[in-house]
Amino acid sequence: QITLKESGPTLVNPTQTLTLTCTVSGFSLGASGVAVGWIRQPPGKALEWLALIYWDDDKGYSPSLRRRLTISKDTSKNQVVLSLTNMDPVDTATYYCAHRGGSGWSHYFDYWGQGALVTVSS
């Protein structure tokens, strides 16, 4: 079955770079049509889509955060990595990685990781 699990620091200092890893199982990151996305949710607030990476290494980024985000994958390790630079307290959130269902332009997230709460504070 498909599973995803986020890992990374729970606390980061302002101005630091956050690096989160999503380790997946039950599918290959290199299989045609596969994509994995990152979504975050500040405490008590709405979901916000951050980035996507596709099997062929195409990438998509939230326009508002594009300058600060980098997404990459290591197919051999079954891992997707998200980096967010210049962290600020407003970036405090639960960060989820999720498996994209569908293919082509169809995008929906059918499997989600448990989420990783990241707090930005000095």
Next chain:
Amino acid sequence: QSALTQPRSVSGSPGQSVTISCTGTSSDVGGYDYVSWYQQHPGKTPKLMIYEVTERPSGVPGRFSGSKSGNTASLTISGLQADDEADYYCCSYAGSYTLVFGGGTKLTVL
């Protein structure tokens, strides 16, 4: 790219129907039939309820249905049950490998 617009809250009594709207633009909701809906109970991970505007994943009750007209998508829940009380989010493909979520709607079952 702005968040899709959802009502902050809706409510209904058990057995009734409620509809949650999700308004975007011709660049997202109106431009693609790729709207999905997620249910999130407090402290839980979001759960996919509807994809591609009208499709239901296996295991999601038929009481949940989706539709779209122009730049507005809708999620309708009929035969409301206590366990339907949750936050609901819409999400749309917005072109160029980007997605956008709605601001979320809190459903209260009275």
